[in-house]
Each structure stands twice: as C-alpha cells, then as structure tokens.
Amino acid sequence: MTTLAPPAPVTAPEAAPTPRPARRRRDLAGRIGLLAASAVVAVVLLAALVPDLLAPQDPLEISLSESFAPPSAEHLFGTDQSGRDVFSRVIHGARQSLVIGIGATALGLLGALVLGLLGGLGGRLADGAVTRVIEVLYAFPGILLALILIAVYGNSALTQMVAVGLATMPGYARMVRSQVLAVRDSAYVEAARALGHSSPRILLRTLLPNAFRPLTVLITLGVGQAIVWAAALGFLGMGVQPPTAEWGAMLNAGRTYIQQAWWMDFFPGITIVLFTLSLTVLGRHLQRATDAGALR
Amino acid sequence: MTTTPALAARRALTTLASAALLLWAVATIVFFLQHLVPGDPAQTILGGASANPPEETLEAVRAQYGFDQPLLVQYGNFLAGLVRGDLGESYTMKQPVTAIVGEQILPTLQLTAASLLIAWALAIGLTLLTAGRRGRLARLGASLEVVLAALPHFWLGVVLLVVVAVVLQWLPVVDDGPAGLILPALTLGIPLGGFLAQVTRDEFETALQKPFVLSALSRGASPAAVRWRQVLRHAALPGIALSGWGLGSLISGAVVVEVIFSRQGIGQILVAAVTAQDLPLVIGVTFVVAAVYVLANILSDLATVLVDPRLRHTIGHA
Numbered sequence: 001m002t003t004l005a006p007p008a009p010v011t012a013p014e015a016a017p018t019p020r021p022a023r024r025r026r027d028l029a030g031r032i033g034l035l036a037a038s039a040v041v042a043v044v045l046l047a048a049l050v051p052d053l054l055a056p057q058d059p060l061e062i063s064l065s066e067s068f069a070p071p072s073a074e075h076l077f078g079t080d081q082s083g084r085d086v087f088s089r090v091i092h093g094a095r096q097s098l099v100i101g102i103g104a105t106a107l108g109l110l111g112a113l114v115l116g117l118l119g120g121l122g123g124r125l126a127d128g129a130v131t132r133v134i135e136v137l138y139a140f141p142g143i144l145l146a147l148i149l150i151a152v153y154g155n156s157a158l159t160q161m162v163a164v165g166l167a168t169m170p171g172y173a174r175m176v177r178s179q180v181l182a183v184r185d186s187a188y189v190e191a192a193r194a195l196g197h198s199s200p201r202i203l204l205r206t207l208l209p210n211a212f213r214p215l216t217v218l219i220t221l222g223v224g225q226a227i228v229w230a231a232a233l234g235f236l237g238m239g240v241q242p243p244t245a246e247w248g249a250m251l252n253a254g255r256t257y258i259q260q261a262w263w264m265d266f267f268p269g270i271t272i273v274l275f276t277l278s279l280t281v282l283g284r285h286l287q288r289a290t291d292a293g294a295l296r
Numbered sequence: 297m298t299t300t301p302a303l304a305a306r307r308a309l310t311t312l313a314s315a316a317l318l319l320w321a322v323a324t325i326v327f328f329l330q331h332l333v334p335g336d337p338a339q340t341i342l343g344g345a346s347a348n349p350p351e352e353t354l355e356a357v358r359a360q361y362g363f364d365q366p367l368l369v370q371y372g373n374f375l376a377g378l379v380r381g382d383l384g385e386s387y388t389m390k391q392p393v394t395a396i397v398g399e400q401i402l403p404t405l406q407l408t409a410a411s412l413l414i415a416w417a418l419a420i421g422l423t424l425l426t427a428g429r430r431g432r433l434a435r436l437g438a439s440l441e442v443v444l445a446a447l448p449h450f451w452l453g454v455v456l457l458v459v460v461a462v463v464l465q466w467l468p469v470v471d472d473g474p475a476g477l478i479l480p481a482l483t484l485g486i487p488l489g490g491f492l493a494q495v496t497r498d499e500f501e502t503a504l505q506k507p508f509v510l511s512a513l514s515r516g517a518s519p520a521a522v523r524w525r526q527v528l529r530h531a532a533l534p535g536i537a538l539s540g541w542g543l544g545s546l547i548s549g550a551v552v553v554e555v556i557f558s559r560q561g562i563g564q565i566l567v568a569a570v571t572a573q574d575l576p577l578v579i580g581v582t583f584v585v586a587a588v589y590v591l592a593n594i595l596s597d598l599a600t601v602l603v604d605p606r607l608r609h610t611i612g613h614a
Contacts, residue, residue: 029435136321139586141541142548151570151578152329228448232552235450236567251450255556262458269451277446 034285037278044275047094055088059245068261078263080253082243086263089245090271096246097272100161100239101227105219107165108226109172116176120184120211121203130177137170143229150238157246160239164229168222175218179211186210220283224276231272247272311597315590320375322586326579327374337363337575341387361385383580388572393580397562401584404561407480407553408546412539414485418444419492423531424523427500438497444490449549453483453556480557484549488542492535500531533604540596544589 047054063083071078077086119130137145146163153159183189184207192206227247233239234248235255242249247268254264338357342349358364362373377384383393426437456479461467467475503509504527512522551563558564562581569577601607 033439132321136318136325139318139322139590140582141544141585141589143551144548144582144585147551147566147570148326148329148578148582151573151575152332154573155571224446232448232450235552236555236570238570255454258454258457259462262454262462265451265454266458269448269454273447273451276448277443280442280446 030285033281037281037285040274040278041282044094044098044271047091048098049095051092051095055085055091057085057088059084059089059092060243061085068257070261071263077267078261080250080261080264081257084243086250086267089250090247090268092245093247093250093268096157096240096244097227097230097248100157100164100230100246101223103161104164104168104226104230105222107162108168108222109215109219111165111169112172112176115169115173116180117203119173119177120180127177130173134170134173134177137173140167143167143232146229146233147238150233155238155241157240160230160233160248163233164226167229168226172215172218172222175215176211179214180207183207183211217283217287220279220286224279224283227272228276231268311594315594318590319583319587323375323378323583324371326582327371330575330579331367331370337361337387378583383583384576386569386574386577386580388569388574389577393576396565396577397580397584400560400562400565403559404547404550404554404563405588407477407484407550407559407561408543410477410481411484411488411546411549412543414481415489415492415542416535416539418486418489419496419535420528420532422489422493423496423500424528427497427531428504428523428527437493441490441493441497444486445488445494447487447490449483449487449552450556452486453480453553456483457556476557476559480553480559483553483556484546487549488546492538492542495538496531496535499534500527503527503530506530529603533600536596536603537600538596539599540589540593543592543596544585547585547588 043054051059061084063079066075066079066083067081069075069079069083075085075087077090080086080089115130115133119127119134122130140148143164144167146160146167149163149166150159153162188210189202189206192202197206230239231248231251234246235251237252240246240249242253250268251265254261254268257264338354338361339349341357341361342353355364362370365373374384381394383397385391386393386396389396422437422441426433428434429437460479467478508526509522512526513519517525547563550561551566553559554561554563555567562585566578566581568574569581
C-alpha cells in the first residue's frame with residue numbers, strides 16, 4: 001500500500017548511506033548542547049521528585065492583591081489571576097505532566113507491543129489484520145483519536161493519558177512490528193532455536209531485547225511528544241482541571257488572559273519547549289551512541 | 297515500458313478501492329465508539345445530566361434519533377447515511393452535521409494550505425541556503441530546524457500573537473480577512489517547515505555526493521544552479537511524500553491554532569463538540585478530516601510520481 005505512506009522513516013528510492021565528514025568543532029558544540037540538555041532534564045526530574053525543594057512559594061496559595069503581577073525578582077515568572085506564583089506552579093506542574101507523558105507513552109508502547117508481536121509472530125493472517133488495524137489508526141491524524149476518546153469518556157487526567165497513549169500507539173506498533181520481523185529471521189534467533197530453547201524463552205530473552213533496543217531512543221523522543229500532546233489537550237481545556245498545577249492546565253488558564261498577562265502562558269510553554277527539546281537532543285545522542293540509526 | 301492508460305486506470309481503481317475500505321473501517325470504529333459512551337444519548341440531546349426531562353420526552357427523542365432500534369440496524373442506517381453524505385444531526389446545534397462541516401471546512405482548508413506553503417518555503421529556503429555547506433552555516437541551519445520543529449503550536453501561537461499583534465501591533469489580533477490568516481498560518485507552518493527541512497537536508501546532503509553533481513559541475517553549471525535544478529529535486533522527494541501526512545498534522549494542529557486566534561473553522565467546532573460531548577458532530581468532523589487526510593496521502597503519492605519519473609513504473613505495484 002503506497003497510499004498511506006507512514007510518517008517517519010521514509011527514504012528516497014536510492015538513498016544509500018554515505019559516510020559523513022568528521023566534524024570536530026561540531027563535536028564541541030554538540031557536547032555543550034548535550035550538557036545543557038542533560039541539565040534541563042535533570043532539573044525537571046528534580047522538580048518532579050521534590051518540588052518543594054525548588055519552589056519558593058506554595059503553588060496553590062491565593063493572594064488576590066498580587067494578581068497579574070508581571071515577572072519580578074519576587075515572582076520570577078509573574079503571578080496568575082489569583083496571585084499564585086507561576087514559577088512555583090511550573091515547578092509543581094512537572095510531576096503531573098511527566099506522569100501523563102510517561103504513562104501515555106507506556107500505554108502506547110504496551111498496545112504497540114501486543115499488536116507488533118501479534119503481527120510479527122502470528123503468521124500471515126494475523127499480520128495482515130494487524131497491518132490493517134495500524135493503517136486504520138493512522139487515518140486519524142494527530143490528536144484526533146485522543147479528542148474522540150475524550151468526547152466519549154469525558155474530561156479527566158486519566159482519559160487524557162489514555163487518549164494520548166492511544167494516539168501514539170500506531171506509530172510504535174509499526175516500528176515494533178518491523179523490528180520483530182527483522183529480528184525474527186536473524187541468525188541469533190535461529191541459533192537459539194537450534195540450541196533447543198523453548199519458544200517463551202526465545203521470545204523473552206532473545207527476541208524482545210533485540211527488537212526493543214533500537215526503540216529505546218524513540219521512546220525518549222516519544223515521551224517528549226506525549227508531553228506536548230497532553231499539554232495541547234490541556235491547553236484546550238481537556239484534562240487536569242484547575243487549580244491543580246499542571247503545564248497544560250496552566251496554559252489553558254493563561255489563554256483567557258493572554259493580552260494582559262503573557263507570562264501566564266509564556267513560561268509554562270517555554271518550559272515544555274525546553275524540556276522536549278532537551279529530550280530530543282538526548283534521544284539523538286543516544287541514537288548515535290547506540291547506532292540505532294540502522295533502524296531507518 | 298510505458299504506462300498504458302489501462303494500467304493507469306487499474307492503479308487508480310485499486311487506490312480508490314483501498315481508500316474506500318479504509319474509510320469504511322474508520323466509520324465502523326467511530327460508530328461503535330459512539331455506543332461505548334456511558335449514559336443515555338437522549339439525555340445529552342435534552343441538555344445533559346443536569347436537565348431532568350420527563351420519560352415521554354426521552355422516549356420521543358430515542359425514537360426520533362433511532363436509538364430504540366437494534367444496534368446493527370442503527371449501524372446500517374449510519375453507513376447508508378454516509379453514502380448519501382448524511383452524517384446525522386448535531387445534538388447541541390440541532391443542525392445537520394454535513395451543513396456545519398461544509399460551512400466551517402473552507403476556512404480550515406485555507407489555513408492549512410497557507411501553512412503548507414509556508415512550511416515548504418521555509419524547508420526549501422533552509423535547505424538551499426545551508427544544507428551541504430561546511431562550517432557555521434550548516435550547523436546553524438541544522439540546529440534551527442530542530443528548534444523550529446520542536447515548537448508546539450500552543451506556545452508559538454501565543455508568542456506570535458503577543459509579540460506581533462499586541463506589542464508591535466503590526467497585525468490585528470482577530471481578523472477574518474487575509475491579514476488574520478498570517479499569524480495562524482505561520483504558527484502552523486513554521487514547525488512543519490522545520491520538520492520538512494530536516495528531511496530534505498538529509499536527502500540533499502546525500503544527493504550532493506552523487507556523481508551527477510560532479511558531472512553537472514564539470515559541464516560548467518554553477519554550483520547554485522546545480523543545487524536548485526538537480527539536487528533539490530532529489531531532496532524534495534521524501535518531503536513531498538510526507539506532505540500528505542503533514543497536511544494531517546496541520547489539520548489537527550488547526551484545532552489548537554483556531555482556538556488561539558479565535559478563527560472560524562472545524563477545529564473550533566471540534567473543540568466545542570468534544571467539550572459538549574456532542575458525538576455526532578465529533579464523529580462527523582473526525583470522519584471528514586480522516587477522508588481529507590486519506591485523499592491528501594493519495595495526492596502526495598501522485599505528486600511524488602510527478603517529481604520523480606522513475607517511480608512511474610513501480611508505484612501501484614508496491
């Protein structure tokens with residue numbers, strides 16, 4: 001089927017890998033970038049684990065006299081309509097946003113694993129069915145699948161997570177399937193079979209680890225994507241409800257006041273941008289390091 | 297071997313048939329999803345959980361919308377309606393879904409088309425300027441693309457709105473004319489442009505190593521001409537193949553962008569419908585978007601064949 005060319009790994013008909021020229025200076029720039037990215041990810045993780053350590057103020061404390069204060073030394077990111085400290089709320093929001101992003105990715109992967117293994121190992125009929133299912137899921141672009149799910153099950157953090165997970169699933173499923181297909185016919189699986197290993201053992205000890213390794217990089221990138229999608233849903237008012245500190249919900253609250261208090265949207269937004277960008281940089285680095293580029 | 301009309305017709309038929317099958321599957325999924333909804337749709341139609349309509353009214357609504365019929369009959373009616381272009385009636389707006397979508401899809405298509413143009417202009421510009429060059433320029437181009445591609449619509453849109461419309465006041469904040477299209481289209485087009493540029497850059501740099509480049513240069517063609525006429529053609533291929541997918545991502549991005557800029561369109565309608573749990577409208581919009589998406593993918597395949605004559609003999613057999 002050429003009509004539904006899947007998004008990511010498309011190569012031109014005769015694209016052969018060519019050795020890239022060594023770029024020493026780029027190495028240095030790359031190393032600085034990697035360091036910065038690691039720092040951003042570390043800070044966000046720290047904020048998710050122990051927000052009280054970093055946040056100067058209570059994220060829920062209302063102080064109406066201080067509402068809509070622009071960024072200052074006291075309120076680094078300004079305050080919102082109820083006078084709550086946006087900086088503290090961004091820090092406290094890290095946990096919720098990370099949980100949703102990681103949870104969604106885990107759900108998407110789990111579904112993808114079931115589909116991918118079924119397609120890769122289940123014989124022609126099962127593979128045909130799985131390929132069709134993936135194709136149909138692909139016909140819903142982007143977050144549309146997530147929106148349907150929210151329309152059906154209503155607004156909640158859980159629906160938001162499941163919805164984003166479902167929306168990411170087809171992409172992962174296609175990759176798992178092609179990985180399983182590639183690994184299934186590899187020499188080492190044949191060797192394991194020749195050694196008389198049982199099928200479950202081959203599946204768990206040989207096939208899965210080998211099929212999964214190249215996917216680890218994509219998972220790093222995927223968590224970033226899931227956070228962005230979850231935040232987009234939150235921005236639209238679907239997901240965690242205020243006053244809980246969560247990045248998407250904060251964006252949604254700021255939307256109403258965008259012309260008078262730009263900082264309410266700007267800072268949660270740039271946090272998401274920096275964090276996902278850092279995940280991308282780390283993911284790319286991992287990709288080069290583990291040579292998972294062969295997956296393309 | 298040349299392409300005979302008969303062969304071309306057969307390919308076109310196969311493509312259309314598989315597209316129709318796909319849409320049938322999509323319709324089936326959305327139909328059954330609709331019936332997984334906890335609660336009574338008649339209740340939703342009559343104003344949601346807070347309203348307390350008498351039982352007779354509920355019965356009447358159930359009969360009117362056909363909820364009292366067996367599920368398979370409802371499914372049959374739904375499919376028959378689809379074939380006639382009837383997507384049911386919106387619960388909240390009490391209008392045919394087809395009419396609502398038909399009215400709202402044009403602004404969204406204008407927005408996505410403008411965004412796709414911007415994305416391509418950006419991708420080609422960045423690639424021609426920086427791909428395959430040594431030193432700072434290439435590094436700058438490559439990093440810029442990664443950053444642009446990582447910008448979420450909800451953030452870029454807000455920043456553009458605040459900076460250009462509120463602070464600089466170059467453009468109106470809300471405007472239904474062409475001026476109102478600029479910021480939303482930039483918001484949608486810039487990240488996609490960054491993404492496309494990454495793909496075209498990769499291909500461009502691969503193509504630059506090919507013998508035909510050396511051969512063209514040795515015939516006296518200027519490097520700029522070779523980049524523009526020959527190499528770009530190779531580099532654009534995967535990008536064109538991805539444009540169908542890109543259009544899909546633009547439509548789903550339009551949901552966010554239309555909300556930011558208070559623009560009319562199916563994105564706004566979809567958000568309102570999801571919030572109100574107006575399922576026929578949600579499903580109708582989703583179905584139409586899926587159809588547009590499938591069509592866009594077919595078109596981008598065709599465009600790939602137009603740009604790359606080599607594919608004329610292989611595509612459709614893959």
